[in-house]
Amino acid sequence: MLQRIRAAPPRYWLVVIAVLFFAGFPTVISSFQAAQWANALILVIAIMGLNILVGYSGQLSLGHGAFMALGAYTSAILAHRYKMDYLLTVPIAGLLTGLVGFLFGVPALRLSALYLALATFALAVVTPSLIKRPVALTNGVNGIILLPPDPPQFAKDAFSAVTGTVMTSEQWTYYVTFAWALLLFWLAWNLVRHRSGRAMRALRDGEVAAAASGVNIAGYKMLAFGISALYAGIAGSLFGMSSGFVSPDSFPVGLSIQLLVGAVIGGLASIPGPLAGGIFAYFLPIESNQWVPAQTWIPTQIASTVEKAGPAVTYGAILILIMIFAPNGIVGLVTSGYERLRRRLRGAADRETGQAPPDPQTV
């Protein structure tokens, strides 16, 4: 046993450290910050799903916000109208959205990456108006208000034993999200390392070659869409729980773009990528405009101009800069930095036995 632990590759240790960090985090930050981090983790979940689609199977979606909306509304309607326990609705929302995503994969089969981007982008723009139409079901523009979740007794006891304070609904939401993130992370990890993951990557790197090697192209493309939608549906459901409110305007086209941006900034076709990307994509738009004016080292003239110009300008500029200078995302930057460091430490002899380079982005 001890031997096995000692022999575990460093990436397992990274996972353990990350899990412990995120489990302990809410005990030292405020309830409000826990709510923010819960939202960031929700984006992480959706981006993990998008990463399976974009990073591993090579299909481009600019409309994952629509799947999140479907998940959120499924849960909200079940919880609000049928008085179902919200936690029970989360997997239902995920499965339903996954099924819809799987079927959505059928027309997607025929589209090239660029056309798929166009079609899904249009879907993302139309989503709010589509939600408004079935008023009896969705309550139209008035949206559905959800009660803040009440932490169960065991969670309250455990939390107050550690921190000495009463657990808030925001902190409970964080832990629910965290648990889902862990489960889905484990699922994604297994998926990409096994048969189906290899098949999807083969598909991404060349459809004809993949088909020649006996990969069922249509099946795996639809599977990738379905799994990716399942993730988005669960993320959407948790999104409703953390916001306490779902309405058409909660799912603007910007949400879909935020997800794609997160996936790319984190680093496609990488397992830790969505974590970094989700956190970045969540905090970038809401903090960019608060952060710059608060920095004393930036000349006031520039800082005040940035503040007046508004967050869209900052956001757009940062996005372009990242794409130019770090096209493989945060994970790409870290890996290449780490590789360079290792090479320097161990000398050139190790070069040919070194690990394979990270997956190239090919979409």
Next chain:
Amino acid sequence: MQGVLQQVFSGLASGGIFASLALALVLIYNAMGLVNFAQGEMAMFATFIAVTLMDRGLNYWIAFPVTLVIAFAGGVAIQRIVIRPVERAPVLTLVIVTLGLTALINGLAGFIWGYLPRAFPSPFPSRTISVLGAYVSYQDLGVIAVCGVVLLVIYLLLQRTTVGLTMRAAAHNPEASRLMGVRVSWMLALGWGLASAVGAVSGIMVAPILFLEPNMMQTVIIYAFAAAVLGGIESPVGAVVGGLIVGVTVNLAGAYVPYVGGDLELAVALAIIVAVLVLKPNGLFGRPSVRRV
């Protein structure tokens, strides 16, 4: 019947708007196989430049060409500064860069000129003519006519000049063109400049109808996507025909299909995009592409 005719006319009017922006999309696609999500915002920005020039006292007919030159230069500059570093990156990276441009340009316009919709002069009289009891305005006819002129210019440029030939070659086979001594990257810059100028024409034509504000093109771009896809994304003629068809279809569906109604018009555009891509991916005027193995 008169009502239907009026809806058709009104649809053709919006169709002209969609077509003019779709033309710019088609140009970029031809230059580098990319759909520029920021095309609408670039057109809007150029229109604001035109309005600023006119506020400074410039005559419309002077401000118009000056704006086109500025837009051309702006397009080239964007390609050189922002697109060139990622021009060999995968489509996804390019798409995200253009989405970043969209946010950046929209925010800048709001910062510089504010968000209140403002009137923009039109070179065409605001009078209307009556055809079989339905009304068409000179402005709307003017937009369609200008689309035709732009289309002709594009055609002549791409098909009848050496520059056009070189541009097409650079887009189709960059490696071979490079070996032949074509400066491929500059050809792409030229493509961006032209698309930007065509976009500026579009902005200046539609601003009198939609009214100028930073979000003016935000949904027009979706209809323009639908138009370009329907026409076949490589085909300038297709963009214009596609635009007109999309405009009329959307209007008729909004007015006469019960569940759709006025507020799901954009969903009709989405349906057109999906239907075309699934049933006839090369659109009405596109040539089938051969998949490279």
Next chain:
Amino acid sequence: MRQIGPRFAAIAAIFVTLAACGGSAAPTVATDVGISSTEILLGNTNALSGPAAAYGTISNASNAYYTYVNGQGGINGRKITYKILDDGYVPANTVTLTKQLVEQDKVFAIFGGLGTQDQTSVRDYMNAQKVPQIFVYTGATTWGLDYSKYSYTIGWIPSYQAESHLYAQDILKNHASAQIGVLYQNDDYGQDYLKGLKDGLGSSASLIKDSESYDVTAASVGSQVATLKAKGVDTLFLFSTPKFTVQALVAVSKLNWDSVNIYVNSVSNPKTTIGAAKTAGAALKNVTSVAYLKDPTDPQWANDAGMKLYKTIIANCSTCDANNGFNISGVAAAWTLVDVLKKAGSNLTRRNVMDIAATQLSETDNPFVLPGVVVKTSSTDHFPISQMQEETWNGAGWTLQGTLIDTRGTIK
């Protein structure tokens, strides 16, 4: 500075207590989170970017008034700090940013939050936290109607439904045989206006021959206007946002439909907006609207003391266009809030401020609203502004008609 704020307050409180124990005559000051001896901290969420960014300037205009008040010495020596955050008109962002303002920045109240969906998304939270959600910038009826359930929430601008009631009265009185057509934005805003019109017409609601909706994502509304004309409408209501109102006004002229009577809602009636339609060739015959604020572009107020004050105030905001009608409403609402805070005097608790704002308001001297408009609330009525005056377009500007009409009590 903000970190020190609460500590300051604590020290100040100790001193006050000591003074009180010492038997001196100094009155005890009751305060709450967000109030220090030198500062009143207010928060705000607004759409500074995104589809509704046109409204973002309202918060900056309010801030211009706070800057002005601070320059005059503040409120009983306390200066107002107004923290404006951008929610991009997305409710999920409003939730997070509101929690930030309440829990991290520790604001005393959130003033002038924009958007019905956005403000609905945080109403339960604000009331559970007992933090005032004061003078929200939306005209949905629920803000005034549901005060008994949400006693930490109150609106300021007239409700959309009340405005429609006024139009309905005009129709019943002057155009009893009108064939009404409605163009409305398919959201809470447009739907509220439409409901108000139907309720106001009551048994005559059948006068509405047709109502056509458009989505906020529409490119243009030409098709809807053509449909309304084809249905034989002779009186057209535009319950649309400024951009679409202008488009519709032009579309009417493009259809040679100049005989129609047009009613334009108050959100879209600033002279700059209607002026844009005029420039683009709209004939603008028989156009009616209502007003409750002074229009900064109207020459009749050129020498008005209130308007001069407004121009002085708005100069404090470098990004604000003085002629923009939204800005004067931002300043006017801020004026009411400052009145409330002054009236609260030394009893600056959240509950007391809400009680004054929602049940005891009687502001007769707001210099930016039309003469005679009283910003007023009582224990049974929680709509601060309910008086409006009809106005007609005279070709170059609005002419006020008749007298102020009070819609108080029309909404149940």
